[in-house]
Amino acid sequence: MDQQAIFLTFRLAALTTLILLAISVPLGHWLAFSKAHWKPLVEAAVALPLVLPPTVLGFYLLVLMGPRTAIGRAVSALLGHPLAFSFAGLLVGSVIFSLPFAVQPMTSGFRSVDREILEAAELLSPRRSKILGRVLLPLVRPSVLAAAVLAFTHTVGEFGVVLMIGGNIPGVTRTLSISIYDQVQDFAYAQANHTALLLLSLSFLALLVIYRHRGNAGV
Amino acid sequence: MNEAGASAAGEYMHVAIEHTLGDLSLRVSCALSAPWTVLFGPSGAGKTSILRVLGGLIRPVSGRVVLHGRTLVDTASGAWVPPAERAIGFVTQRPTLFPHMNVAANVGFGISGLSRRSSEERVVQMLQLFHAEHLAKRAPAALSGGEKQRVALARALAPEPRMLLLDEPFTGMDADLKVAILGPLTAWLAERKIPTLYVSHDVAEAFQTAADVIVIDRGQVEAHGPAQLVLASRREQLLRQLGVG
Numbered sequence: 001m002d003q004q005a006i007f008l009t010f011r012l013a014a015l016t017t018l019i020l021l022a023i024s025v026p027l028g029h030w031l032a033f034s035k036a037h038w039k040p041l042v043e044a045a046v047a048l049p050l051v052l053p054p055t056v057l058g059f060y061l062l063v064l065m066g067p068r069t070a071i072g073r074a075v076s077a078l079l080g081h082p083l084a085f086s087f088a089g090l091l092v093g094s095v096i097f098s099l100p101f102a103v104q105p106m107t108s109g110f111r112s113v114d115r116e117i118l119e120a121a122e123l124l125s126p127r128r129s130k131i132l133g134r135v136l137l138p139l140v141r142p143s144v145l146a147a148a149v150l151a152f153t154h155t156v157g158e159f160g161v162v163l164m165i166g167g168n169i170p171g172v173t174r175t176l177s178i179s180i181y182d183q184v185q186d187f188a189y190a191q192a193n194h195t196a197l198l199l200l201s202l203s204f205l206a207l208l209v210i211y212r213h214r215g216n217a218g219v
Numbered sequence: 220m221n222e223a224g225a226s227a228a229g230e231y232m233h234v235a236i237e238h239t240l241g242d243l244s245l246r247v248s249c250a251l252s253a254p255w256t257v258l259f260g261p262s263g264a265g266k267t268s269i270l271r272v273l274g275g276l277i278r279p280v281s282g283r284v285v286l287h288g289r290t291l292v293d294t295a296s297g298a299w300v301p302p303a304e305r306a307i308g309f310v311t312q313r314p315t316l317f318p319h320m321n322v323a324a325n326v327g328f329g330i331s332g333l334s335r336r337s338s339e340e341r342v343v344q345m346l347q348l349f350h351a352e353h354l355a356k357r358a359p360a361a362l363s364g365g366e367k368q369r370v371a372l373a374r375a376l377a378p379e380p381r382m383l384l385l386d387e388p389f390t391g392m393d394a395d396l397k398v399a400i401l402g403p404l405t406a407w408l409a410e411r412k413i414p415t416l417y418v419s420h421d422v423a424e425a426f427q428t429a430a431d432v433i434v435i436d437r438g439q440v441e442a443h444g445p446a447q448l449v450l451a452s453r454r455e456q457l458l459r460q461l462g463v464g
Contacts, residue, residue: 116315119276119302124329124378126303134328138319 001194004171005179012087012175013155016094020102020151021144023095028106028147029132047100054097058164061093065165083165090166090173097161101150109143110136146210153206157199232382232414237282238272238438245269245282245438251414252431255405257446258418260435266418269435270384273416274309275302286382303329308375308383312390314367316359322346322370323355329378345373348403365396372404383408383415389424397424 031043049057065083066072076082083089113136121135137144159177166173168182176195183192238245245265258266271277272284275291278299284292291300316325327342346352349369359367368388375383389397408415432449434442442449 114315116311116313117317120309120315120374121317121328123274123276123302123307123309124374125331126301134320135317139317 001191001198002174002176002179005174005176005195006198008087008171008173009156009175009177012090012094013152015091016098016155017102017148017152019091019095020098021148023099024102024106024147024151025132025137025144028103028143029110029136031103031107032110046103049097050100054158054160055164057097058093058161061089061096061161062165065089065092085165085167085169085173087166087172090162090175093161093165094155094158097158098151098154101154102147105143105146105150106140109140109146113139142210142213145213149206149210153203156202232287233285234273234287234416235283235285236269236272238268238277238279238284239281245272247433247435247438247440249433249440249443251416254409254412254430255415255417256431256433257424258416258433258435259420260441264435265438266435267386268438270309270386270416270418273305273382274307274384275300275305276309306378306381308378308380310368310371310375310383310385310388312387314364314371314388316362316367316370316374318359320359321355322351322357322359322362325359325370326374326377329374331378341377342373345377346370348376348407349373349400365392368392369400372400376407379411380413383413385415385417387418387420390420 027046031039031046062084063069064071065075067076067082072082072084079086079088083092117135117139118131121131125131156175157177158175159181162173162175163178163181166175168174168178174182176199180192180195180199183189183195232251234247234249234251236245236247245268247269258269260266268277272279272292273286279292279294281294282292283290283294286305289300290298291305292298316322317328320328323339323342323346326345327338330338330341333341342355343352346355349372351366351369351373354362354366354370359370362370372388389400392400430446431444432442432446433440434449434453442453
């Protein structure tokens with residue numbers, strides 16, 4: 001098995017998950033409770049990666065990160081190298097591509113909290129951070145777990161976006177799914193089978209964790 | 220609307236609400252001259268809405284809410300005081316305790332500005348008031364309906380609110396238990412001069428507990444005064460409104 005690809009994939013998935021949790025808690029909270037008339041616009045933008053072909057998303061990200069756009073040039077000047085075909089670029093792409101997988105469970109979780117429990121908390125504490133940390137987040141713990149597991153496994157399994165913006169550079173952008181593709185191209189079916197089995201087991205385990213926790217939480 | 224800037228002698232609190240939300244239009248302006256005032260009226264009269272507007276759980280589309288001279292809401296000027304900054308305790312018919320916290324943590328949630336030790340002492344005091352100190356370590360799911368309501372009352376009183384709102388919190392509760400709760404509750408509130416607005420459909424309960432009664436119908440104050448006088452003068456009408464006449 002491609003040890004380098006395993007390490008890189010899990011590093012990418014772990015960092016993507018951490019960033020997505022930091023984004024999805026406030027964003028999911030806002031989507032669950034905001035009455036802004038332009039909320040559907042944000043909801044549609046967040047859900048876009050669910051319906052968009054990964055190659056389309058990857059293509060636009062590649063263009064955006066390239067020297068033809070002001071953003072691409074600015075980031076390139078800041079980092080000292082272009083985002084495309086780098087681990088940092090892969091990370092940006094993964095966060096955008098897996099965004100709905102983290103935000104949607106969080107939004108559903110916040111929406112499912114009993115309105116009267118929330119009102120009781122609002123009557124007792126003026127501090128939003130206290131209400132979020134001590135009441136809301138513990139109540140949506142299964143959703144936090146689902147968001148983390150889905151973001152992690154979805155990142156581990158992504159192919160199209162990674163290939164478009166990262167290419168296939170060993171140790172830098174070659175992830176497990178690209179490694180499988182390479183192994184099949186080389187007719188190394190036994191190796192491809194081992195790698196694929198690892199991803200299959202990981203995906204099944206992730207779903208098992210989510211459903212088991214939901215069962216225990218009575219959700 | 221009469222706005223009371225300063226309290227008159229013997230006045231506990233002055234409540235003034237002008238509120239429009241959908242079809243409901245509330246016009247309430249009255250001085251609470253007793254510590255325990257019952258809000259009385261038929262279903263849909265606007266009693267619960269009055270409590271929710273006062274507590275800040277409903278944001279009026281238009282109107283003003285003034286409590287004891289302090290403007291809590293004024294849609295014209297954009298004034299809005301968030302619920303927790305109003306220092307109002309609110310207990311509803313369905314006690315909604317935080318299910319993931321034990322009883323002591325629930326009661327202590329709203330306490331602020333005290334040391335940890337003082338906060339814990341306050342929690343114990345409040346639980347003792349409602350004979351619930353033995354429940355401190357229990358989870359809400361392990362409590363009976365009556366126990367949950369006692370904990371909800373202790374939680375609402377623990378931050379020492381300036382006003383208490385009770386929306387039929389004793390409905391369906393055993394009569395003996397109701398008396399056991401009401402006694403220490405009314406004594407504690409009277410001692411601290413905390414005015415209480417209490418929504419009830421129970422005529423007998425109003426006679427037993429209230430010094431004052433406010434009769435509400437279609438969002439307006441129909442009558443306001445000492446319980447015996449109001450209820451006696453409007454007995455037939457009240458019974459008809461409540462569907463028992």
